[in-house]
Amino acid sequence: MIDLQLADKTHDEGRQGEALVTDAPLKRNGRKLYIESYGCQMNFADSEIVASILFDQGFETTGDYKEADVVFINTCSIRENAEQRVRNRLSQFGAEKRRNPKLIVGVLGCMAERLKSKFLDEEKLVDVVVGPDAYRELPQLLAEVESGHKAINVLLSREETYADISPVRLNGNGITAFISIMRGCDNMCSFCVVPFTRGRERSRDPHSILAEAQGLFDMGYKEVTLLGQNVDSYKWKGADLVTEQTAAVALTEDKREIEVNFAQLLEKVALISPDLRIRFSTSHPKDITDEVLYTIAKYDNICNYIHLPVQSGSSRILDLMNRTYTREWYMNRIDAIRRIIPGCAISSDIIAGFCSETEEEHQETLSMMDYVGYDFAFTFSYSERPGTLAARKLPDDIPEEVKKRRLAEILVKQQNSSLYRLQQFVGKTMRILVEGTSKKSDLDYCGRNDQNAMVVFPATAGIAPGQYVNVYIDRCTSATLLGVVAVEEPANV
Ligand code: 5AD
Numbered sequence: 001m002i003d004l005q006l007a008d009k010t011h012d013e014g015r016q017g018e019a020l021v022t023d024a025p026l027k028r029n030g031r032k033l034y035i036e037s038y039g040c041q042m043n044f045a046d047s048e049i050v051a052s053i054l055f056d057q058g059f060e061t062t063g064d065y066k067e068a069d070v071v072f073i074n075t076c077s078i079r080e081n082a083e084q085r086v087r088n089r090l091s092q093f094g095a096e097k098r099r100n101p102k103l104i105v106g107v108l109g110c111m112a113e114r115l116k117s118k119f120l121d122e123e124k125l126v127d128v129v130v131g132p133d134a135y136r137e138l139p140q141l142l143a144e145v146e147s148g149h150k151a152i153n154v155l156l157s158r159e160e161t162y163a164d165i166s167p168v169r170l171n172g173n174g175i176t177a178f179i180s181i182m183r184g185c186d187n188m189c190s191f192c193v194v195p196f197t198r199g200r201e202r203s204r205d206p207h208s209i210l211a212e213a214q215g216l217f218d219m220g221y222k223e224v225t226l227l228g229q230n231v232d233s234y235k236w237k238g239a240d241l242v243t244e245q246t247a248a249v250a251l252t253e254d255k256r257e258i259e260v261n262f263a264q265l266l267e268k269v270a271l272i273s274p275d276l277r278i279r280f281s282t283s284h285p286k287d288i289t290d291e292v293l294y295t296i297a298k299y300d301n302i303c304n305y306i307h308l309p310v311q312s313g314s315s316r317i318l319d320l321m322n323r324t325y326t327r328e329w330y331m332n333r334i335d336a337i338r339r340i341i342p343g344c345a346i347s348s349d350i351i352a353g354f355c356s357e358t359e360e361e362h363q364e365t366l367s368m369m370d371y372v373g374y375d376f377a378f379t380f381s382y383s384e385r386p387g388t389l390a391a392r393k394l395p396d397d398i399p400e401e402v403k404k405r406r407l408a409e410i411l412v413k414q415q416n417s418s419l420y421r422l423q424q425f426v427g428k429t430m431r432i433l434v435e436g437t438s439k440k441s442d443l444d445y446c447g448r449n450d451q452n453a454m455v456v457f458p459a460t461a462g463i464a465p466g467q468y469v470n471v472y473i474d475r476c477t478s479a480t481l482l483g484v485v486a487v488e489e490p491a492n493v
C-alpha cells in the first residue's frame, strides 16, 4: 500500500504528489496509466479505485509519466497552496503534451469538482475533468476524449461508495492498507471546502468493508486504517451481518434489517483476527461516543490512537467555525479518552488566524494544547476557500504576518509536546509492526507502535517486514523512537 509516514488523517495536503504504481499481472492492452495523488488519504484510496477501473479496461500503471498514454492527477483543494502545487505540476505535464500530443491529461478529485468546466477553460492542456463521485464513468470519458472532444463529469452522488470495486493496491508494502468506509461530509465547518467537493455524507455497506478487510488479511496485510471525513457518524442500515467473523465474507444468510454504527463496525473488523491492527481517521469531537472509546479499550488490536481535530481552543471561534462544540465539550471528550483508554495517543488539526481571532483566543488554543498534550498536530494558517460559509460571511481579517507568528507559536508548543510524549516511551518495551527498512538505512527496520509513533531499530536476523516484534526503546529524537529488538513481553503502554 501507500507508504504514508503520517498515516493518520484524512486530509493533509502537506503530502507531495506521489506517482502510484502496481505490479499486478494480468492480460494488458499495452496502454499505460500514470496517476499522481495529492492531499488526503481518501484521495490516495480513490486513486486505487481509479486504477482498478482502468485496470479492468486493460491498462497497466507506470511510474514515469513520459511513457504514459494517460496521465491523471488526483487533486486537493483544502488550502490555496495545495491547489497551487497541482497547477505547477500541470504545467510540467503540459510540456510533455506538447512533445506527445496524443497524451491524455485528466484532472480528478476535489479541484476538478470545485472548478468544474472552468478547468477546461483555464488549463488548455487538460482533456478530461472528473469529480470524486464519477470515476465509474472514466472509460466512457476517455473514449470521448479519443474521439476528439474534451470530457467532463462532476456530478456528485448521494449513494456512490464504490463498495463493489476492489481497489488495486498501489505502491503497496503488502502490510498496511486503507479502507474507505464512507464518503463526503455533512458538517459544513465554515472554513472547509470538503462538503462542496466531496458532497453529502454516505456510509459504505459494512459487508463490503469486512470482505475487503478479510481479503487484505488473507493476503498477508497486518494493518488496516478505516477512512472517512467523520468516521464517528458512520451509520448503515440494511441486511444483518452474520456475527460469526469466519463467515464475514459470506454474509447472505440472515437478512434481518439492522443498523451498524461506527463502534459496531470497529468491533466487527477487530474480530477478523487479533493479528490485524485497526486504525481509523478522522474522528469528530461532537460525534465520538463513549461506546467507540470502550470498543477501542476492549480490543488489543484496535490501536490506541485518536486523531481528534480541535481547530481552535476558543468557544467563540469554534462557533464561528461551525464546529458545533465548545472548548469545555472538547475537554470533556479528552477526559473521557484519558479515563477509558489510559495512554491513548491523541493528535489534532489546528488552524491559526481564523477570521476575527483575537490574541486572547489564540492564547486559548495554546492553553488547550497544554491541556491535551498532543502527541502530534497538523497545523495550518487559515486559508480562505471560495464558496465556503466563512468566505461568504466572515472577512479574512487577520494579517498574514500575524497568522504566521501565531502558527509559529503553535508549532513550537507542538514540537515540545511531541518530544515530551515520545520521551514517555523511552525505557519501555513495545510491540511494533515491522513495515520495512528505514528510510535512512537498509540496516535498520522501521514500524509503528500501537500509539502510532514511528520506531527505528537495527534489522535483526529472523525478523521480516509484516511481523510483530517487541522493541525496547532506549532513546528518541523529536519525531522517532529508537530501540533494539527485545525478548521480554511488552509493557502495557
Ligand atoms: N484553511 C486552513 N486550514 C484548513 N483546513 C481545512 N480547511 C482549511 C482552510 N480553509 C484544515 C483543518 C482540517 C484539516 C484537514 O485541514 O484543520 O481539519
Ligand code: SF4
Residues within 6 Å of the ligand: 185, 186, 187, 188, 189, 192, 193, 194, 195, 229, 230, 284
Ligand atoms: Fe471539512 Fe469539517 Fe467535514 Fe472535516 S468535518 S471535512 S473540516 S467540513
